[in-house]
Amino acid sequence: MVVTSSARDYINRILQDISGMKVLILDSQTVGVVSVVYSQSELLQKEVFLVELIDSISKSSESMSHLKAVYFLRPTSENIQFLRRQLPNPRFGEYHLFFSNILKDTQIHILADSDEQEVVQQVQEFYADFVAIDPYHFTFHVPSHYIYMLPAVVDPSTVQRFCDRVVEGLAAVFLALKRRPVIRYQRTSDIAKRIAQEATKLMYQEESGLFDFRRMEVSPLLLVIDRREDPVTPLLNQWTYQAMVHELIGIQDNKVDLKSIGKFPKDQEEVVLSSEQDPFFKANMYENFGDIGMNIKRMVDEFQQVSKSNQNIQTIEDMAKFVDNYPEYRKMHGNVTKHVTLVTEMSKIVDERKLMSVSQTEQELACNGGQGAAFEAVTNLLNNESVSDLDRLRLVMLYALRYEKDSPVQLMQLFNKLASRSAKYKPGLVQFLLKQAGVDKRMGDLFGNRDLMNIARNMARGLKGVENVYTQHQPLLFQIMENIVKGRLRDVDYPFVGNHYQQGRPQDVIIFIVGGTTYEESRSVALQNANNTGIRFILGGSSVLNSKRFLKDLEEAQRVARSSTTVV
Structure with missing residues (x-):
């Protein structure tokens, strides 16, 4: 169960059976799908002498009848309409149409009606509607990414488009892997629940025939969770x-x-x-x-x-x-x-940026107690002229997430200090983060200070010391995987959708994070898989985050939330 192999196999099949000189035509999404699993030299070996985006092809009228056009596109209405306009006046000698996801019957009829010159040689669905970054890590690059934070505020049609894109992508992943999963979701996330329910409806009702693969003793698991359950990981500096x-x-x-x-x-x-x-x-x-x-x-x-x-x-x-x-x-x-x-x-x-000093304090905030020492360390770094505005903001956010209930007075002092020291400080952004992902919104034990098991684990780690002070943090995802391996993922926190339950421990698990993954989390998945526990994990997300991207999403969500409040 390796996503890079599945995507690469599809691209191989698209190119190897079409002989002669070819032009490969992609859209803004499929260009990423191809580029991560196929190099330019490999495309040349397959006699692909030109790679074009569909947008640039639509602006040209030059005839290239000596070339065979291989289209690999998402089955969007925009792409279908482009082909509808092009096929009656073909520029290429042959058209081979491949789509990265399920085509609707109406779309197939449109293509058939448009092929007046009978230049279309084949129309096929090859389910590579995901960007396979690494063997166990994929993304969808969903636009308007901040929407997951505001499902009740944003226009319903916009939320629906977001959910549709995620559900379509998840369907493609499981079609590529030839699996039909049972699906669970994070109880506290409305958007995770909605995606899980719609994915179940697609796989078990609307397209059940496509997902009718050979039954496994224990069905694979798809677990849909929300980025807001762990806002710490995308805020940390990284050292791998x-x-x-x-x-x-x-x-x-x-x-x-x-x-x-x-x-x-x-x-x-x-x-x-x-x-x-x-x-x-x-x-x-x-x-x-x-x-x-x-x-x-x-x-x-x-x-x-x-x-x-x-x-x-x-x-x-x-x-x-x-x-x-x-x-x-x-x-x-x-x-x-x-x-x-x-x-x-x-x-x-x-x-x-003096990141070694900054990161040491970040790791202390994420992994250890000691509020007084943390307040002093953050204050000193806010006063340090070499520390960037970005790093100051992240430090205050991490302190706020850790101590929001314990030190309101000190927290307000840090807010004021941040506002006075950072020209780019966005008023209320830290408070908005707490509103979105504060302790009252999270159900998990993010800092390991609620659950007796986690407290004991942290004490043991403190006594033994850590190999590297800059990489001691473990994302919440690590705990979730550990609970799955040990059969401790609670049904009440992560319910199943419908009547599709799991009897026994799954061998294959895909964890999808609505709101985006991080490379620290993909590393945790790779290391977990290397432990040979008998369970293979794959991580997917709506985007791949670093701290700048996470903060940009947060700012966009804050802007939309404010404008909707103003309108009301």
Whole structure:
């Protein structure tokens, strides 16, 4: 049960049976689906000589009858209408239409009626309607992402579109994996409940024939939860490689855009970070920052040895050997340059923003008690000129989430200090976070200070010490997975939908977070799977968060909530 393999198999099947020169036409969503599992050189091997977005194709009228057009699109009404306009006056010799999700009967009729020239060779559904970032991590990149925070305030049709996109994506994931799950949801989340109910209706009623796979002894589990149950994880700085790159620079569909942080040679402005395509990254993506530095040094030393041997060309045979190995040499050179550049740039950011001091306080707030010491540490950092506005805001948010009921006076002092020190401070944003995800809204034991088991675990960890003070935090997702493995996930907190219950422990579990996942959580899933407990976990979300994205969603939700209140 690996999402990258499922998505890659679909793209293989799309391209391998169509011989000759091809143009691959994608939309804004499927371009991400393809790019994370297929490289440019692999597309060329499949005789794909042109990759275009459907928007740019619609603006051109140039005839390309020598090419076969392979469309891979989401089955949206916009995409169907585009094809309806293009098919009567075809630009390409053949049309092969593949859709990433379930087509409606009416859409099939529209395509059939539009194919007046009979250029459409095939129409197929290949269920890759998700971006498979890593083997056990996928996302949908849902637009207007903040909607999950305000289901009662936002226009009902907008909420419905959000839910429809998530449900369609989940359906595609399970069709790709050839599974039909039983579905549970977080009791305290209206949006999670709605998505769970609509997904159940689709899989068990509306499209039950499509999901009629071979019955398993214990059905897979889909658990739908809400980001607001753990607002701490997306607010923390990260110190493992993949998560740290996303937090400090940003990753979009396994690509890192370096133009935003400095000037780089043209071929280094965007680099790929993929566990499927980069062995060094695969081996180090979950390692901490200190170990990464040493491992990169070893890689540089190995490359220097290879470079020296290549400089020692004295015979025709040496030259022929170098030419044969040249592609591998260039690839190695590019990889070394990429990782050295990323680590160098992140080191600069860490130093400029004093992130080691900031992060140590963050981890203390997230993992340990001691309100007095925490208040003093946060106050000192708010007064530090080197600490950025973003880091000040996150520190106050973490303090507020931890001590909102314990220290209202100190909390107000921090609000006032933040407002006076940070020019970009958004009034009321911390209070809005507490309204959305404060202790009264959460049902889980986020800080491990309610449940006796969690208190004992935290005490034991404190006595033993932690391997790294900067990576001691564990997301709430870790607790949820642990409860599933031990059969302790309570029905009252995470009810089943309908009459579809689970007898026994599932072997396959997909946990979907409405509101977005983090790379810290995907690391927890990968490490959990490596423990061989007999359960395979996959993590999915409506987007992939870093602290900037989470705060942007929060600001958007606050703006919409205020405007709706004003209208009322």
